[in-house]
Amino acid sequence: MTDGNKSDYVIIGGVAAGPKTAATLARRQPRASITLFQKEDLLSYGTCGLPWFASGDITSLQELLTTSYDIVRDAEFFETVKGFKAVTGAEVIAIDRERKTIQVKMLKTGETFEHGYDKLVITTGAVPKIPPFPVADNPVIRSFTRPYDAVNFRKMAQTGQIEKAVIIGGGFIGSELMGACAELWGIETTLIETENQFLPFVLDPEIAAIAEREARRNDINTITGAMVEKVDIDNDGKPIVYVQNQDPISTDYVFLCLGVQPNVTLAKNYGLDIGKTGAISVNEYMQTSDPNIYAGGDCIETKNRLTGEKFFIPMGSLANRHGRIIADHIAGIGQPFPGALGAFLIKIFDMNIGAVGLSEKTAKDSGFNVAAIWGSFPDKPDYYPESSTFTLKMVYDQNSRRLLGLQAAGKGDICRRIDVFSVYLQNNATIDDLLDFEHGYAPPYSEALDPLHHLAGIARAQLEGFEFISPANCTNKNNSQAIWLDVREAGEVDAEPVLSYSDKSAPQTLVIPLKELRSRLNEIDRSREITIICRRGVRSYQAAVILRAAGFKNVKITGGGVQALQ
Numbered sequence: 001m002t003d004g005n006k007s008d009y010v011i012i013g014g015v016a017a018g019p020k021t022a023a024t025l026a027r028r029q030p031r032a033s034i035t036l037f038q039k040e041d042l043l044s045y046g047t048c049g050l051p052w053f054a055s056g057d058i059t060s061l062q063e064l065l066t067t068s069y070d071i072v073r074d075a076e077f078f079e080t081v082k083g084f085k086a087v088t089g090a091e092v093i094a095i096d097r098e099r100k101t102i103q104v105k106m107l108k109t110g111e112t113f114e115h116g117y118d119k120l121v122i123t124t125g126a127v128p129k130i131p132p133f134p135v136a137d138n139p140v141i142r143s144f145t146r147p148y149d150a151v152n153f154r155k156m157a158q159t160g161q162i163e164k165a166v167i168i169g170g171g172f173i174g175s176e177l178m179g180a181c182a183e184l185w186g187i188e189t190t191l192i193e194t195e196n197q198f199l200p201f202v203l204d205p206e207i208a209a210i211a212e213r214e215a216r217r218n219d220i221n222t223i224t225g226a227m228v229e230k231v232d233i234d235n236d237g238k239p240i241v242y243v244q245n246q247d248p249i250s251t252d253y254v255f256l257c258l259g260v261q262p263n264v265t266l267a268k269n270y271g272l273d274i275g276k277t278g279a280i281s282v283n284e285y286m287q288t289s290d291p292n293i294y295a296g297g298d299c300i301e302t303k304n305r306l307t308g309e310k311f312f313i314p315m316g317s318l319a320n321r322h323g324r325i326i327a328d329h330i331a332g333i334g335q336p337f338p339g340a341l342g343a344f345l346i347k348i349f350d351m352n353i354g355a356v357g358l359s360e361k362t363a364k365d366s367g368f369n370v371a372a373i374w375g376s377f378p379d380k381p382d383y384y385p386e387s388s389t390f391t392l393k394m395v396y397d398q399n400s401r402r403l404l405g406l407q408a409a410g411k412g413d414i415c416r417r418i419d420v421f422s423v424y425l426q427n428n429a430t431i432d433d434l435l436d437f438e439h440g441y442a443p444p445y446s447e448a449l450d451p452l453h454h455l456a457g458i459a460r461a462q463l464e465g466f467e468f469i470s471p472a473n474c475t476n477k478n479n480s481q482a483i484w485l486d487v488r489e490a491g492e493v494d495a496e497p498v499l500s501y502s503d504k505s506a507p508q509t510l511v512i513p514l515k516e517l518r519s520r521l522n523e524i525d526r527s528r529e530i531t532i533i534c535r536r537g538v539r540s541y542q543a544a545v546i547l548r549a550a551g552f553k554n555v556k557i558t559g560g561g562v563q564a565l566q
Contacts (some may be wrong), residue, residue: 006116007035007085009330012092012104012266013049013123016316018080019086019322021121026083030330037104039091042147044073048316050150051173054157055084055180061147079113083090095120095270096292107278119292119330122267122280122324126298126314128259131168135229141239141254144173153253156187162252165170166241168190168228169257170198172346174210175381178220179349189250190221191243197224203407204359206472206564207393210409213566214351219494220288231256242356260314262299275301277312284336285329286322294330296322303339305367306358306404306425312340341420352390354418357405357425360395368404370398373458373468376536376561377451379412382445387413391471391564395453398463399431406455417452431459436438458541458559466544467556469531471564482529485541488562491536498562513538520552535557 009025010033011018022036034555036043046064047539051060066072075086087104094103105112128143129172135141140156143147156162165181167174170193181187193200197208198215201555215222227244231254241249262279273289275281279301286294298314300322303328318340328334342355363370372395378388381412392411396403406421408414424434435456441448462468486493493511512520514534524530532540540557558564 005113006033006319008032008118008199009034009113009121010117010119011036011121011123012102013299014040014043014086014088014298015045015123015124015125015297016319017123017125017323017326018121019044019073019082021123021294021326022078022084022086022323022532023082024327024410025322025330028333030083035091035113035432036078036084036086037090037102038086038088039107040089040146041300042125043075043086043088045080045147046316047145050144050147054150054153054155054177055142056184062149064147074449090397091398095266095293097270097293100292101180106132106217117292119294122272122288122299123297123319124263124266124299128256129258129261131228131231131256131258133306135178135256135427136231136232136233136239138239139258140252140362143256143258144177145260149231152283153180153255155323157181164186164188164251165190165253165255166239166251167257168231168241169193169255169256169259170195170200170224170302171257171259172199172303173247174255174257175199175348175353176346177257178215178218178429179259179347181295182218182220183349187220187253188219188221190223190227190251191215192226193499194225194227194474198222200355202342202355202359203394204361204372204393206470206560207353207355207391207407209472210391210564210566211348211351211353214348218349226346230329233425251338262301262312262314264299267295275310277288277301277310281314284338285334286326286337287329294326296326305332305339305363308364309560311340311342313340314338315344317343338426339423341425343418345415345418349470352411352414354407354414355405355407356418357403358395359405359407359492360393363395363404364395369399370404371398371453371459372470373462373464374471374537375458376410376455376560376563377412377449378447379410379414379451381443389563390414390417390451390453392417393559394459396431401432401459401463403429403431403434417450420452431456431463435460458537461541462520466541466548468559471558471560473558482508482531483525484509484534485524485530485543486511487517487532487534487539489513496562496563498533514543517543517546521547526552529554529556531556531558534561536563537561 035441043532052058078086089107091105092102101116165187181189198211229242239254266279280295301310302326325337345354361371376391380388388411390412393407395405441451532543534540
């Protein structure tokens with residue numbers, strides 16, 4: 001390409017938001033000239049599938065580059081099928097907003113040229129965060145955000161060069177990489193997280209603890225609340241990770257999974273407004289502070305639909321939605337982008353983890369009068385052969401009864417519940433709306449009453465005066481004046497003796513099966529605090545009803561029961 005070329009619309013950046021914008025524009029305005037410049041040689045690929053390519057679940061990187069009908073999404077595909085021109089290996093190095101031109105550098109030749117536009121779209125994505133500690137420059141110490149990161153690891157794993165790996169960071173990518181290392185390749189894996197839990201900032205501790213227990217069941221050495229001091233190379237050329245107040249960890253490979261930050265260098269250098277999150281500030285139509293320049297994908301900040309505050313949420317699902325919003329607005333037919341709820345799903349070994357909306361902590365920090373309840377459920381009737389279980393935590397506002405957030409962890413189908421709850425959040429629904437939730441029912445798919453319906457009932461009971469405590473408090477109780485009342489059957493208690501206290505300062509434990517409770521009330525001291533536990537919480541609630549009817553005053557229910565502790 002040469003100086004003087006001009007397109008109606010120019011897009012900077014590929015992968016998700018850029019190609020989506022260009023393809024939608026080409027459909028809306030088939031006569032328009034559209035050019036996309038992509039710095040990388042690869043134009044469009046499934047970034048979120050990289051951990052499963054690394055693990056071997058996806059056999060070839062090519063599968064992440066192709067359509068559902070096995071055609072590579074390269075420049076030729078986009079020009080012949082989608083109707084726009086794409087140039088790879090082309091870095092946009094400057095923007096002249098007054099003249100409405102960009103400066104492009106071809107990375108293989110060093111050639112530079114100018115290209116004009118009527119409307120410009122910036123979809124430069126995100127880049128790995130810079131570690132806050134010294135890191136040796138070595139190919140076996142690297143982040144995991146691009147295809148070549150996955151290719152490098154997989155080649156070494158396939159050839160037996162990695163016996164040990166350390167993952168620094170317990171967020172989305174770090175949590176998913178545990179399986180990539182350990183399941184197929186059998187790599188001895190350690191995960192280090194600075195915060196005191198997995199998936200900090202998106203999950204509350206009791207749900208994050210379920211994910212951590214799953215990691216430990218799969219022989220992952222998990223270290224939380226630990227500060228990495230540096231990553232170096234020893235005399236044998238092996239990485240060594242220095243952790244504060246711990247012995248150094250010698251390994252063969254180190255993943256730096258410290259999160260990503262918006263790639264805003266170009267936008268910032270040429271005067272576009274940057275928001276308080278560090279990402280590009282855009283309006284509801286994805287326009288930047290320059291109305292002729294739009295931005296979308298992982299480089300922008302987004303309005304939280306529940307709080308109204310801006311936050312940074314790099315998600316492929318949102319990036320594709322941004323592309324449609326941008327194209328539609330340019331074409332004059334668009335609807336505003338309402339913001340995001342932060343819905344996510346990840347898989348850790350056989351455990352499904354997900355959430356949508358606000359965590360309890362975030363909701364409190366945002367000024368809501370927060371209440372939370374927990375429940376453990378089967379995703380299908382227990383009698384159905386393919387039934388699995390999960391634990392849910394729901395957050396809501398006590399004043400308005402408005403739903404605020406849902407978190408889920410388990411081997412059952414949480415995706416359906418996260419998606420449904422997301423729709424309720426979009427409509428500012430209350431627990432009463434959720435109580436009227438009508439779902440598709442048949443034993444292969446669900447129980448007669450869905451877990452979301454049960455959560456609404458639990459919340460209503462809480463508002464009526466029943467007290468529910470977090471399952472995290474179950475094993476931390478230290479009150480010699482309290483009584484733990486286990487209402488499971490004796491065989492269940494023997495199989496899963498969760499409440500085992502040898503310390504004299506710990507609470508007294510009584511095992512009284514629910515069916516015997518009415519006839520054995522005289523065995524329970526009415527003057528003491530009573531906390532009830534069962535397998536999932538259903539029997540605990542019924543036991544609380546019985547105790548309250550009998551005049552017991554200080555009664556608590558362990559949300560989610562024993563299942564929430566597994």
